[in-house]
Amino acid sequence: MDWWHTFTVWFLALGAKYNVSPVIFGIIYIGAIPFFFASLYWTISNIRNKKSMLVPVLLSFLYQPIYISSSWGKTFLFGYIFLLGQWWCTVCTLQ
Numbered sequence: 001m002d003w004w005h006t007f008t009v010w011f012l013a014l015g016a017k018y019n020v021s022p023v024i025f026g027i028i029y030i031g032a033i034p035f036f037f038a039s040l041y042w043t044i045s046n047i048r049n050k051k052s053m054l055v056p057v058l059l060s061f062l063y064q065p066i067y068i069s070s071s072w073g074k075t076f077l078f079g080y081i082f083l084l085g086q087w088w089c090t091v092c093t094l095q
Contacts, residue, residue, distance in 0.1 A: 036060060058084055 015022030043056040061080070 011026065012022050014020075014025060018025070039056050039060040043053050043060060046053045046056055058080075
């Protein structure tokens with residue numbers, strides 16, 4: 001159980017290092033992993049079925065800025081969401 005103690009100390013130290021609540025940080029950090037793998041599965045499924053893989057690939061990149069806490073990371077995230085919204089409006093208009 002020495003590894004558990006080491007993990008706990010490391011995890012709680014992240015809260016002090018980044019000035020965040022370790023519980024909330026852990027929920028966001030660990031909680032994003034299933035969504036990333038779901039979008040990865042969706043991408044592979046679309047490739048196998050010869051469908052467009054644009055949306056699943058874009059969604060898989062959406063989870064990356066979760067790990068970035070700097071201002072340029074947040075700028076990237078908002079720019080990405082804006083461009084994705086523009087693309088979605090174009091697709092809906094063309095249909």
